[in-house]
Every structure is written in C-alpha cells, then in structure tokens.
Amino acid sequence: MPDPSLRLPAIADVRHAAARIAGHAHVTPVLRSATLDALAGCELLFKCENLQRAGAFKFRGACNAVFALEDDAARAGVVTQSSGNHGAAIALACKLRRIPATVVVPEGAPQAKLDAIVAYGARLVRCAPGMAARDAAVAEVLARDGGTLIHPFDNAEVIAGQGTAALELFGHAGTLDVLMTPVGGGGLLSGSALVARAQAQRVEVLGAEPQGARDAHDALEIGHPITDRNAETVCDGLRGHLAQRTYDILKRDVDGILLADDDAVLAAMRLVWTRMKLLVEPSSAVPLACVLANPARFRRRRVGIILSGGNVDPAMAGQWFSSPDSGNSRP
Amino acid sequence: MPDPSLRLPAIADVRHAAARIAGHAHVTPVLRSATLDALAGCELLFKCENLQRAGAFKFRGACNAVFALEDDAARAGVVTQSSGNHGAAIALACKLRRIPATVVVPEGAPQAKLDAIVAYGARLVRCAPGMAARDAAVAEVLARDGGTLIHPFDNAEVIAGQGTAALELFGHAGTLDVLMTPVGGGGLLSGSALVARAQAQRVEVLGAEPQGARDAHDALEIGHPITDRNAETVCDGLRGHLAQRTYDILKRDVDGILLADDDAVLAAMRLVWTRMKLLVEPSSAVPLACVLANPARFRRRRVGIILSGGNVDPAMAGQWFSSPDSGNSRP
Structure with missing residues (x-):
C-alpha cells in the first residue's frame, strides 16, 4: 500500500484532520483591531495561531x-x-x-x-x-x-492539519475576499489554499514571503521549486524551501506571493505587539507588512491573515521593543 | 432626581451594561495554558481584557x-x-x-x-x-x-460596566471555584464580585494587590478606606485608593485580598508573555503571582483570572524582556 503521507492532500483530508485534532489543539480566537483596520484601509481578521499549543500553527x-x-x-x-x-x-x-x-x-x-x-x-x-x-x-x-x-511540510497529513486553521477562520468569519499566510516550506499556505478553494465564493489566496527568502515567489515565476539558495531574513520560521508537493499545490491554488523586507516586517510585528497586545514572531508579521505596503490592492476588502506563531526569543524581543530603529540587527 | 451614578450598583446594572456596550466592546477570549496549569497545580482560565478595545477592561x-x-x-x-x-x-x-x-x-x-x-x-x-x-x-x-x-471607579455605571468581563467569563467557563482580579481603586473587583455573588454556586472572590500599594488589603482589615498613602509599585494601574463606594462592595462581597511583591509580579508577567504569547501590563499579572505563591490554597481548583490590560510602555517592555533579573528597575 502506498504511504498515504505522500499523496497531494485534498479538502476532505483537512476535514478529517479537524476531527482528529479536536480536543488536542486549541480553537484559537479570531481577533480584530479598529486601529489596524484604519491604518490598512481594509478589514483585517487575524487568526491567532500564536495562541495555539506549543506557540504556533505547527x-x-x-x-x-x-x-x-x-x-x-x-x-x-x-x-x-x-x-x-x-x-x-x-x-x-x-x-x-x-x-x-x-x-x-x-x-x-x-x-x-x-x-x-x-x-x-x-x-x-x-x-x-x-x-x-x-x-x-x-x-x-x-x-x-x-x-x-514526519517532515515539517512535505507530508500530506501535515499539510491537511495546517489547513484546519483556515477552516476555523472561515467558520468564524464567514466570507473573506482574501486569505493570506506566510510562506516558508509552504505547508501552511498549501493547507490554507485547499480550504479557500472549497469555499462557495471566490477567495484570493496570497502568500507573504520575506524578500531575503523569496524562493517560493521566484519558484512560481520560473516554474519549479528552488532549493539551492541561502535565506537571509529575521524570519527564522520562513527560511525553508518549497518541496515539490507544496510547489504543486501553490502552483494550482495560490494567486500570488507578495514580498516584504525585514524592516517592514519588524515594523508590522511591533504594530501587532503594541496595538493588538499579541506576542508574535517576525514570520507572523509578513502578511500584515505586505498589506500595509500595498494599500490600493487591499482597500475595503475583507482580509483574513493567519498569525502563524509567537515563539520569539526573549532577548531579541527586548531589543526589538526597546529600539524600533535598530530592528533588523541580529545577535 | 438623585444622580444614578451615585448608587451602589447591583447585578441588574451589570446585565444592563452588558446590553448597552454590546457592539462597542469586544467579547474577549478566555484562554488557557497547559504549561501554566501544570506550574500552578490548578486550572487557570484567563479572561483577556488586554485584548479589549483601548487595551484594557476600562x-x-x-x-x-x-x-x-x-x-x-x-x-x-x-x-x-x-x-x-x-x-x-x-x-x-x-x-x-x-x-x-x-x-x-x-x-x-x-x-x-x-x-x-x-x-x-x-x-x-x-x-x-x-x-x-x-x-x-x-x-x-x-x-x-x-x-x-465620569470618575474612573467611584461611579455605579463604571463599576457595572467593569462587571461585564466577569459576566462573560462565567458564561464561557461555567462554574468557577475562585474569581480573582487585580485591585487598585476597586472598580473591576467590585463589578466582578457582584457577578460572582449572583452565581448559583458559591465562588470565592479574591483581590490581588501589589505589596507596595496594599491599601485595599489593609482597608478591609481596619474597617475603612485608606487614602493617605503613597503607592510604590511597578503596577501603574493599581496605585489608586478605594473609594467609600468600592470599599462598601468589597467589604460585603469579597473574601480576601492577597498580596504579591513586584519581583513576583514581573516574573508572573513574563510567564504570560512567553508561555501564553499575550502582552499584559504588570497590573494584570498580580493575580497569577498570588496563585503561584500560594499553591496549597489553589490546588486543583478552577480559578478565573481577569487579565486587566496590555498597555505596557515599549521601552519598559524591552527592558523586562531583556533582563529578567533586573525586572523591577524603573526609568
């Protein structure tokens, strides 16, 4: 029998995953901020996976x-x-x-x-x-x-499990115009795209990637995964490359990948910290950074964002809090 | 006609307040942490008023x-x-x-x-x-x-409004053995006590106060409000004194006030930051500090805690993040 973890997962796998993890995983809240909505000029709905067990959607x-x-x-x-x-x-x-x-x-x-x-x-x-x-x-x-x-993202059950965050987000939010997640290896974005494509309405599905780790963005342009680059970004969760499996899902189901540089990511992260009172790690802030950098594209739209995790190193957090202008320095 | 804001509020006022603020105030989430439960040896349910609009239950x-x-x-x-x-x-x-x-x-x-x-x-x-x-x-x-x-706490409508957080907490949590909130001027604790006393089951209602601002604790011991002390604590939200109105409610409806010193408060605050990924201000962490300091008292009980706010000065947050052992230094 072929290893079921090697298939491309489908929406049914996400629904099975939701049933399987119920009682183990938290149903995380979807939070909003009138201040950030005003700043971004659109409706932002944040699915708080930083509040998930072990501190991330993973x-x-x-x-x-x-x-x-x-x-x-x-x-x-x-x-x-x-x-x-x-x-x-x-x-x-x-x-x-x-x-x-x-x-x-x-x-x-x-x-x-x-x-x-x-x-x-x-x-x-x-x-x-x-x-x-x-x-x-x-x-x-x-x-x-x-x-x-169990590979971090090149595994059908893992991808299906990551999709359950988007499933809960749609269940809570009803319709969305846009769904955005960070993209590293592509597990979260793949699972989320499967869920968005199963909605009755058309939803634009976007990845958000640091400029210094833009292999997924470039892979979709040139037509195959890129695995021979070194990432340079503060987003330690997004330094991985797409696998063929996540590439195939993104190619089919994702509308585009936006890019943000580290300064913009850290500024967006500080907004989430100070305005929403949520501790998120830099990777989580890439979608918000992309929205804030492209106001015309998102104006008045209803945008779901998955805040992917909150495991930030305390010493780095202290530095980022204290010195907004030395944000991208690293130890 | 007498000014209705001068009455002692009752549970009916809290219910009216809940209806009045619906659509304006957020229904904040109640979050849990298996790690903190294990550390405390009891069940902790955190009502997240740091996620309230303007960053606090206020x-x-x-x-x-x-x-x-x-x-x-x-x-x-x-x-x-x-x-x-x-x-x-x-x-x-x-x-x-x-x-x-x-x-x-x-x-x-x-x-x-x-x-x-x-x-x-x-x-x-x-x-x-x-x-x-x-x-x-x-x-x-x-x-x-x-x-x-509109006084910050010596006002019946304000006290009734603060009680709506506890109302939502009981609605979400069902029964609780203990309800704890920080106490400064006593508005939040008064409103919460009104709600706890309206529950079918007996609930122990406790205030949590910094050692350096223990006027509420001492007031309940000596039998009248104390208004002539200077507070010395990092908990900037808890430096106020009880008013006669909040004193009267606390005297009637509160079972006790526990104390925690600033080092314990800051240690508890860092636990909430790093384990729950929630940004809270020092005042919010006083109840958790009291629970952790009194494990036998709370063992295996179901304890509701109101995390009162998240408005922490970024420079101070940076310092507290970076240097756990210089926690109580102030600028």
Whole structure:
C-alpha cells in the first residue's frame, strides 16, 4: 500500500484532520483591531495561531500526522528534523499520544527552542549544520531505531492539519475576499489554499514571503521549486524551501506571493505587539507588512491573515521593543 | 432626581451594561495554558481584557457610563481625570458616541498614554501632579465648560460596566471555584464580585494587590478606606485608593485580598508573555503571582483570572524582556 503521507492532500483530508485534532489543539480566537483596520484601509481578521499549543500553527499538522499513525507504527515512535516550531509541535503531539519522539537539531540551534523540545519529553539528537548533515542524521536514527519520519511540510497529513486553521477562520468569519499566510516550506499556505478553494465564493489566496527568502515567489515565476539558495531574513520560521508537493499545490491554488523586507516586517510585528497586545514572531508579521505596503490592492476588502506563531526569543524581543530603529540587527 | 451614578450598583446594572456596550466592546477570549496549569497545580482560565478595545477592561465601564448619559447631558460632553487606561477608554467611548471628551492629566504622564488619548480625539488639559491639583483642574473644567464627570471607579455605571468581563467569563467557563482580579481603586473587583455573588454556586472572590500599594488589603482589615498613602509599585494601574463606594462592595462581597511583591509580579508577567504569547501590563499579572505563591490554597481548583490590560510602555517592555533579573528597575 502506498504511504498515504505522500499523496497531494485534498479538502476532505483537512476535514478529517479537524476531527482528529479536536480536543488536542486549541480553537484559537479570531481577533480584530479598529486601529489596524484604519491604518490598512481594509478589514483585517487575524487568526491567532500564536495562541495555539506549543506557540504556533505547527501543532495542527504535527498532531494530525502523529494521531494518523497506525498503532503499530506509532509505538515505534516518530522522528523529525527541526530546530524550530515543528520540533516542539512533534514533541508535544507524541507526548499526548504517549509515544517516543526524536528530534534532530543542528548544532547552534537556540537553547530556548531546545529546552521546549526537551520539556515536552522528546529525545534530542545533534548534528552538524546544513541540510545534508541533517538528512544523514535522520536516516541514521531511522535505520538504527526505526520509527516514522514526519517532515515539517512535505507530508500530506501535515499539510491537511495546517489547513484546519483556515477552516476555523472561515467558520468564524464567514466570507473573506482574501486569505493570506506566510510562506516558508509552504505547508501552511498549501493547507490554507485547499480550504479557500472549497469555499462557495471566490477567495484570493496570497502568500507573504520575506524578500531575503523569496524562493517560493521566484519558484512560481520560473516554474519549479528552488532549493539551492541561502535565506537571509529575521524570519527564522520562513527560511525553508518549497518541496515539490507544496510547489504543486501553490502552483494550482495560490494567486500570488507578495514580498516584504525585514524592516517592514519588524515594523508590522511591533504594530501587532503594541496595538493588538499579541506576542508574535517576525514570520507572523509578513502578511500584515505586505498589506500595509500595498494599500490600493487591499482597500475595503475583507482580509483574513493567519498569525502563524509567537515563539520569539526573549532577548531579541527586548531589543526589538526597546529600539524600533535598530530592528533588523541580529545577535 | 438623585444622580444614578451615585448608587451602589447591583447585578441588574451589570446585565444592563452588558446590553448597552454590546457592539462597542469586544467579547474577549478566555484562554488557557497547559504549561501554566501544570506550574500552578490548578486550572487557570484567563479572561483577556488586554485584548479589549483601548487595551484594557476600562473601556467596559467607560463605554457603559458614556452611553448611559441622557442625550442632553451627553451633548455637553464628558470630563475625567486619568493619565492611564481610563482616560483612553473615555476618549474612545466619547468618540464612538460623537460627543466631546476632556481628560485632565498631570504633568509628567507618559507620552505614549497621552498620544493614545489624543488619537481618540479627546482634549487634554494639563495640571500639576497630585490629587488636589487634579481635582481642582477637573472642577475648573466643569465650571467653565459644563459636562459630566465620569470618575474612573467611584461611579455605579463604571463599576457595572467593569462587571461585564466577569459576566462573560462565567458564561464561557461555567462554574468557577475562585474569581480573582487585580485591585487598585476597586472598580473591576467590585463589578466582578457582584457577578460572582449572583452565581448559583458559591465562588470565592479574591483581590490581588501589589505589596507596595496594599491599601485595599489593609482597608478591609481596619474597617475603612485608606487614602493617605503613597503607592510604590511597578503596577501603574493599581496605585489608586478605594473609594467609600468600592470599599462598601468589597467589604460585603469579597473574601480576601492577597498580596504579591513586584519581583513576583514581573516574573508572573513574563510567564504570560512567553508561555501564553499575550502582552499584559504588570497590573494584570498580580493575580497569577498570588496563585503561584500560594499553591496549597489553589490546588486543583478552577480559578478565573481577569487579565486587566496590555498597555505596557515599549521601552519598559524591552527592558523586562531583556533582563529578567533586573525586572523591577524603573526609568
């Protein structure tokens, strides 16, 4: 039997995912701000995945993929590679299913993220930085210990799980003119696009990507995924490249990808912090930055935005709060 | 006819307030954190008034009092004194009713707070620091320009409005064993206590007050309001004293007031920031600090907490984020 995680997912998979993760994942609030609406000249509806368990939408996909495993496979445990939100999400999902999790992390990953993964009970395996070393470490763990690899975005169950945020957003908001999400590896945008295309009304689906990590934008222009670039952006959640699977969904279902530079992203992030009182990480603010930079395009439209996560490093947050004009400096 | 704002409010006033402010105030979410529950050893339900319009529960009371005015009185405008959340709340409520607002602020009030008041279209009148100078300035404005004074907490319609947060919390949460709010002038705690006492089940109602501004705690012990102390606390929203009206309600309906020092408050605030991804001001974190300091008292109980506001000065937030151990330093 072919591995179902290798299919292109469809709207039915998103609906199954919603049923599967109910009771584990939070139904996050959709929040609005009259101040930001006035500033943007449109209606903004923010789906607050920074308030999701483990602090990001990633828990939806991880939870769906972990709970979709057959019992035999589940008992052998789950392996993944991520120094970021997917690692913590897998660790928490496996804790809830009471199965072992192994997360391969590169040397130099932020200690706070590693602490979160360990706090959820996962085993950490260190490897050298770089994709090749990571892939080798994952292969070694799988060969030695067994278990199922759950990739952060190149996995049908993960993509279907990420789509459940948009499903809840439409359920709450009714119709939208535009749905926007950040795009890194494309899991969230793919899942969201599947949901938007299943709506009765036509919805424009847009990705929002940092200028310094514009591989998805350029991939859709040239006609294939780009995997040989180094990303340069403060948006640590968006440095990944599209996989063929997410590329295929975006190519079919997404209307465009807008770009924003890091200064605009950090300014938008500070607006969310100070006006909405929500702590979001830089990646979450890319859609708002794109809306504010293109007022004519969005004027008077009803725009749904997924705030993807809130796992910001406290030291960086302190710096970004204190010095609005030195926003894009990094440690 | 006696001024209805001078009565002791009752639960019926809170229900009227809820109807009056519907459509103006946000129904804020009630959020939970498995991590904080584990840390506290109890069930914590956070009513997120930091996500309320103008960034604090104060908008509920201000909106109710402003919209309760007869048309003739309303046209003459509203006057209040506050350099903090109540001033911005009155300014926004008057903007929504399209009537003039005047806010008397002491010299030296933070520019960010003044900017918010002006942005909502209110007129600022400066006065010297100190209660006497403020009262004189308010009296002068009322004598010269007319209008209605809406006090930040010594007003029945304001207290009834503040109670609507607890009304929504019980509506969402069902039963609670404990309801806790911060206490400064006592408006929020009074309104919340009225609601708790109207529940079918017995609910313990507790205030949470900074050690450096413990006038409400001590007032309930000695049997009358204390108004001659200077507060020393980072909780800028809780430096006020009880009025006779709020004292009377607290004496009748509140089971006790717990105390927390500023270091514990700031540690609890950082937990809300980093674990719940919610930006709250120090005042909001006093109840959580009290729960964490008294684990045996709350063990396994279902505790509702009102997170009162999110208007934290960005420079201070930067400092508190960056340096957890220099938390209680002030500019």
